Amino acid sequence: MDLIVNLIVYLVILGLIWWLVTLLPLPAPIGTIVRVLFVILLIMVVLSVFGIIPGGYLPRLNL
Numbered sequence: 001m002d003l004i005v006n007l008i009v010y011l012v013i014l015g016l017i018w019w020l021v022t023l024l025p026l027p028a029p030i031g032t033i034v035r036v037l038f039v040i041l042l043i044m045v046v047l048s049v050f051g052i053i054p055g056g057y058l059p060r061l062n063l
Helices: 002-022 028-049
Strands: none
Touching (some): 002 028
């Protein structure tokens, strides 16, 4: 259960950061690079939460 809560919290935080970044007036090439980096970060977070890749860089969230 703690695993699911951590995943939900990380996804909400990434969603808020994504929303704030979309509000910035970025040029098209930079916006594309930022989107690709966010997708890579999202995939890494999901894989590390489920233990597929080591996720020592992610802090444990205890609510």
